[in-house]
Amino acid sequence: MDAHKAIITNIFNNSTLIEVPFFQRSYVWKEDLWARLLEDMEYVVKTSKPHFFGSIILKAGRKPKQGENFADCRTVVDGQQRLTTFLIFMKVLCLKLGQSVLFDCQFRIMGQSIALRHGKNDIDDFETVMASTSAVQIDNPTPQSRIIDAYNYFVEHIDETKLDIMTIIMNAQFVRIDLDADEDEQQIFNTINSLGVNLTTSELLKNYFFSRDTVSEYEAKWEAVFEKDDDTKSYWNTEIETGRMKRAMIDIFFDSYFQLFIQDKQYNISNDDKIMYARVDSLAQSYQHFIDNYCDGNKNVVLNQMKDYAFCFMDTFRPDICGMSIPGTFGIERLNVIIFGLKTSTLIPYVLYIAKNVYDEDEQKAMYGILESYIMRRMVVHTTTNNYNNLFTALIHNEVLDSDSLVAKLQSSNDSTTYIPTDDELRDGFKKSKLINLQTRGIIYLIESNIRPANSATILLGFDRYSLEHLMPKKWRNNWPACSSEDLARQRDSKLLTLGNLAIIPQSLNASIRDSNWQTKKIGKGANKPGLNLCAAGLSTVYDALLENEWTESKIDSRADWLFEKAKGLWKI
Numbered sequence: 049m050d051a052h053k054a055i056i057t058n059i060f061n062n063s064t065l066i067e068v069p070f071f072q073r074s075y076v077w078k079e080d081l082w083a084r085l086l087e088d089m090e091y092v093v094k095t096s097k098p099h100f101f102g103s104i105i106l107k108a109g110r111k112p113k114q115g116e117n118f119a120d121c122r123t124v125v126d127g128q129q130r131l132t133t134f135l136i137f138m139k140v141l142c143l144k145l146g147q148s149v150l151f152d153c154q155f156r157i158m159g160q161s162i163a164l165r166h167g168k169n170d171i172d173d174f175e176t177v178m179a180s181t182s183a184v185q186i187d188n189p190t191p192q193s194r195i196i197d198a199y200n201y202f203v204e205h206i207d208e209t210k211l212d213i214m215t216i217i218m219n220a221q222f223v224r225i226d227l228d229a230d231e232d233e234q235q236i237f238n239t240i241n242s243l244g245v246n247l248t249t250s251e252l253l254k255n256y257f258f259s260r261d262t263v264s265e266y267e268a269k270w271e272a273v274f275e276k277d278d279d280t281k282s283y284w285n286t287e288i289e290t291g292r293m294k295r296a297m298i299d300i301f302f303d304s305y306f307q308l309f310i311q312d313k314q315y316n317i318s319n320d321d322k323i324m325y326a327r328v329d330s331l332a333q334s335y336q337h338f339i340d341n342y343c344d345g346n347k348n349v350v351l352n353q354m355k356d357y358a359f360c361f362m363d364t365f366r367p368d369i370c371g372m373s374i375p376g377t378f379g380i381e382r383l384n385v386i387i388f389g390l391k392t393s394t395l396i397p398y399v400l401y402i403a404k405n406v407y408d409e410d411e412q413k414a415m416y417g418i419l420e421s422y423i424m425r426r427m428v429v430h431t432t433t434n435n436y437n438n439l440f441t442a443l444i445h446n447e448v449l450d451s452d453s454l455v456a457k458l459q460s461s462n463d464s465t466t467y468i469p470t471d472d473e474l475r476d477g478f479k480k481s482k483l484i485n486l487q488t489r490g491i492i493y494l495i496e497s498n499i500r501p502a503n504s505a506t507i508l509l510g511f512d513r514y515s516l517e518h519l520m521p522k523k524w525r526n527n528w529p530a531c532s533s534e535d536l537a538r539q540r541d542s543k544l545l546t547l548g549n550l551a552i553i554p555q556s557l558n559a560s561i562r563d564s565n566w567q568t569k570k571i572g573k574g575a576n577k578p579g580l581n582l583c584a585a586g587l588s589t590v591y592d593a594l595l596e597n598e599w600t601e602s603k604i605d606s607r608a609d610w611l612f613e614k615a616k617g618l619w620k621i
Contacts, residue, residue: 060163072124075195099219104222132170142213173189250274297367305354311445364400369510389486421620427491431467459621471616479605518562519590527568566599
């Protein structure tokens with residue numbers, strides 16, 4: 049890597065082609081940034097002081113083909129938006145000043161082709177702008193092009209009397225960072241732009257797998273899968289919380305898909321490489337390393353199956369299920385609630401493995417049921433999830449693709465991080481565990497969906513439509529009978545946080561109802577402040593509680609036992 053200060057003539061030098069990766073994201077700058085650039089350039093001319101545009105990252109690109117007139121090629125890793133805007137600005141300014149020859153000498157290769165070559169999304173519009181012979185506005189197509197919008201903005205707003213071409217050229221400064229072909233552009237980009245929008249795994253992979261010379265392959269193996277229409281794009285761009293970060297579904301797919309390769313015994317991947325491949329922040333680089341070192345550089349090992357797995361992924365993983373009613377019996381819908389609603393995304397690679405390779409639907413559902421039971425038992429008991437990733441990738445590695453083998457593998461673990469809690473532990477969990485609201489809501493919701501009668505007067509809403517309610521309120525001291533001692537009061541404070549005292553309801557209670565005494569909390573305070581009888585109507589998991597004339601610690605324990613019996617019958621392994 050080489051980094052140094054540069055003016056624009058050190059970037060565009062008559063013989064170097066600067067290529068935007070063919071599948072790079074589109075030009076996105078808007079009027080506020082165009083206005084700022086124009087204002088900055090007027091200031092530069094007025095003061096003759098240098099203006100810093102930020103860093104430009106260029107990576108060693110391809111060799112020129114026969115007939116091409118450039119001597120060197122650089123690929124833009126970072127700086128596409130700034131370089132594009134600057135050239136559009138300079139184009140309009142030179143047209144207005146009658147200096148088109150100067151523009152062509154500086155920003156075309158040997159005075160011919162433009163020295164900045166755009167990618168698939170913007171190439172036609174950029175070439176149209178660069179071919180303009182007069183500073184007049186260009187009709188914008190539908191959908192509108194930001195490239196042409198920028199050109200038209202500068203045509204309208206540039207006052208050429210306030211600007212001088214050579215002063216701008218000599219004072220527009222950048223930090224130019226040149227990378228060798230084998231350097232990790234993702235790491236460098238993300239480090240420099242730690243507060244900006246990072247390059248995504250999918251963007252890097254798209255430009256790794258395809259080029260300007262493989263457009264037909266791109267259309268068949270990528271565009272048809274990930275960019276087919278707006279709904280498809282929306283699905284893949286949906287961001288999901290995974291641990292401490294948000295990731296787009298398309299990046300989650302590539303992470304999961306990669307696991308299927310690195311766990312495949314035929315590749316005999318070293319432990320050191322597996323550790324390296326586990327880093328999601330360098331996943332694109334890991335793909336390249338894997339293909340180079342374990343596939344003899346053959347990208348088709350990954351590409352040939354990608355389309356089928358991507359379609360399977362789309363059919364299997366639906367974050368929107370959290371907004372819909374789900375079946376009471378085991379299946380992928382319930383697992384989607386666990387994965388996306390309860391944020392257990394470590395399940396995804398193994399579930400994808402099952403979905404793609406287990407063809408019997410009943411066997412699939414049986415395996416999904418085992419996974420639900422395993423996860424939910426451990427959630428009730430409040431055990432750690434730290435080793436889930438190792439567990440589920442090990443199941444892929446060992447080719448566990450039937451329910452009997454899955455049960456055997458899970459039961460064989462005596463490790464505290466992966467064991468199956470017993471029924472006694474499950475009972476204790478319902479009576480003693482103090483879980484985060486999300487977990488509690490998920491436990492009760494999945495039980496509710498399973499035990500709800502088919503002829504219930506109210507429909508089961510989506511998981512996201514329910515909130516959590518403490519039957520005995522946290523602020524019980526305001527309206528509930530006092531305890532005989534402070535020690536008993538502390539015990540009550542603890543008891544009311546357990547599952548036996550918690551219920552899901554489709555709408556939150558008014559604050560004045562939430563902390564009221566038990567009878568008022570049930571019936572409410574008129575039509576505008578309904579109580580639990582109305583807000584929880586039709587919910588089987590709270591029905592019996594609302595029949596009680598009083599709500600005490602012993603009632604909480606009884607309800608915990610009742611929930612345990614339902615959970616034990618549901619989550620059997």
